[in-house]
Amino acid sequence: MTVKVRDFQPEDLDWVAALRSLAFGSPAWASMPLEGWRGLVAELPGGPCGFLRVYDYGQFFGGRSVPMGGLASVSVSQYARGRGAASALLDAALAQMRDAGQCVSALYPSVPPLYRGRGWEQAGVLEWLDLRVESLRGFDASRVELRPAVLADLDAMLAVYREVAVGIDGMLDRATAGFQARSLLIGQIRDLAVDSAGAVRGYLTAERANGSDTLVVNEFVAVDPASSAGLLASVGSWAGQLDTVAVRVLDSASCRQLLPLPVHYQARLQSWMLRVVDFPAAIAARGWPASTLLRPFTVDVDIVDEHAPWHAGRYRVTVADGEVRCEPGGTGAVQLSARALGPWYAGAASTPTLRRLGLLDGDPATAALLDALIGGTGSGGARLADAF
Numbered sequence: 001m002t003v004k005v006r007d008f009q010p011e012d013l014d015w016v017a018a019l020r021s022l023a024f025g026s027p028a029w030a031s032m033p034l035e036g037w038r039g040l041v042a043e044l045p046g047g048p049c050g051f052l053r054v055y056d057y058g059q060f061f062g063g064r065s066v067p068m069g070g071l072a073s074v075s076v077s078q079y080a081r082g083r084g085a086a087s088a089l090l091d092a093a094l095a096q097m098r099d100a101g102q103c104v105s106a107l108y109p110s111v112p113p114l115y116r117g118r119g120w121e122q123a124g125v126l127e128w129l130d131l132r133v134e135s136l137r138g139f140d141a142s143r144v145e146l147r148p149a150v151l152a153d154l155d156a157m158l159a160v161y162r163e164v165a166v167g168i169d170g171m172l173d174r175a176t177a178g179f180q181a182r183s184l185l186i187g188q189i190r191d192l193a194v195d196s197a198g199a200v201r202g203y204l205t206a207e208r209a210n211g212s213d214t215l216v217v218n219e220f221v222a223v224d225p226a227s228s229a230g231l232l233a234s235v236g237s238w239a240g241q242l243d244t245v246a247v248r249v250l251d252s253a254s255c256r257q258l259l260p261l262p263v264h265y266q267a268r269l270q271s272w273m274l275r276v277v278d279f280p281a282a283i284a285a286r287g288w289p290a291s292t293l294l295r296p297f298t299v300d301v302d303i304v305d306e307h308a309p310w311h312a313g314r315y316r317v318t319v320a321d322g323e324v325r326c327e328p329g330g331t332g333a334v335q336l337s338a339r340a341l342g343p344w345y346a347g348a349a350s351t352p353t354l355r356r357l358g359l360l361d362g363d364p365a366t367a368a369l370l371d372a373l374i375g376g377t378g379s380g381g382a383r384l385a386d387a388f
């Protein structure tokens with residue numbers, strides 16, 4: 001029986017809420033805003049049986065915001081599973097994202113084979129660090145003032161976040177419709193670090209669940225050492241009352257420098273996958289910091305992608321005068337499967353790694369130019385700090 005896919009309508013909300021609640025064990029969200037995402041519904045002759053939504057997001061790569069379709073809530077009624085409903089939804093979402101200019105797509109997979117089959121691949125992690133609260137005693141709280149954030153501070157908080165996030169590949173651009181900025185202000189603790197001129201230099205949002213001995217720090221963002229120290233000292237003040245603090249990591253390198261991590265510590269990782277939806281558009285959208293340092297060269301690639309036929313085929317990528325251009329044509333010297341593109345674009349896998357995985361083929365010397373262009377080590381992966 002063929003699965004039909006159509007656009008989500010507001011009238012679908014009740015059954016979608018029930019489906020999603022059952023699929024993910026989460027509360028129904030009928031009251032959630034309908035803005036910032038598009039939904040798709042799968043139907044069999046018995047009625048609607050599947051749903052997904054695509055958030056209107058952006059992700060920073062190379063210092064620029066790349067339009068990203070954030071896939072979420074992928075769910076199919078139990079009776080209808082195994083009949084290609086989720087696959088049909090993904091195919092329709094790919095075509096819609098391409099039309100909407102969302103040239104890359106990210107998701108958090110609970111079922112990786114489903115997404116691998118459609119060209120997504122692991123590209124990075126969202127990370128949480130678990131620490132003893134006492135370890136945060138001793139930070140100098142005297143060089144900055146803390147005060148609670150109010151609605152009027154939201155723009156300043158977003159500006160501080162952006163200052164940090166724009167330099168970290170993979171981080172969400174929170175200026176798009178998909179991000180609910182007011183969510184920053186709903187936690188029990190939402191404190192700002194303010195300098196002597198009154199400018200916001202950092203903020204921290206946190207919650208303590210009922211009866212829990214853990215403080216959950218959802219956001220810790222600071223753009224100078226005094227603000228970092230002041231905010232961390234405020235968390236350390238819970239020593240004696242709370243045992244642990246769980247910190248959602250936005251800036252991994254800074255967190256590792258700042259936090260007094262022992263030789264063994266607990267980190268919890270959540271993988272996310274990336275897919276390039278439209279290769280030439282994705283090349284044009286991201287920044288290429290390494291290109292200004294490289295001498296001119298061209299790389300001829302051949303994209304093999306049966307689920308996104310609009311960008312399959314040969315391209316010549318030209319690097320000259322700090323600019324990177326992508327035009328159809330060339331010899332196809334390096335062949336890249338759909339699943340190679342996400343990890344390469346995110347700097348998560350080098351071309352030798354992709355070759356070992358069977359995702360890349362062709363001339364090794366030409367392929368190495370793709371690594372030089374991305375400028376990463378290909379071993380770390382990009383960062384995302386927002387789950388969706």
Ligand SMILES: CC(C)(COP(=O)(O)OP(=O)(O)OC[C@H]1O[C@@H](n2cnc3c(N)ncnc32)[C@H](O)[C@@H]1OP(=O)(O)O)[C@@H](O)C(=O)NCCC(=O)NCCS
Nearest residue numbers: 023074075076081082083084085086087109110111113114
């Ligand atoms: C995961 C889910 C959406 C799959 O829906 P579906 O319509 O049965 O998927 P499809 O029939 O299109 O299957 C496509 C591929 O994914 C694979 N797949 C589907 N469910 C899987 C599972 N639970 N574990 C591993 N692989 C799975 C299928 O084997 C199939 O692979 P193939 O093409 O190699 O045969 C559905 O089982 C569901 O709603 N689960 C609960 C919610 C959930 O986990 N959603 C994913 C959130 S990231």
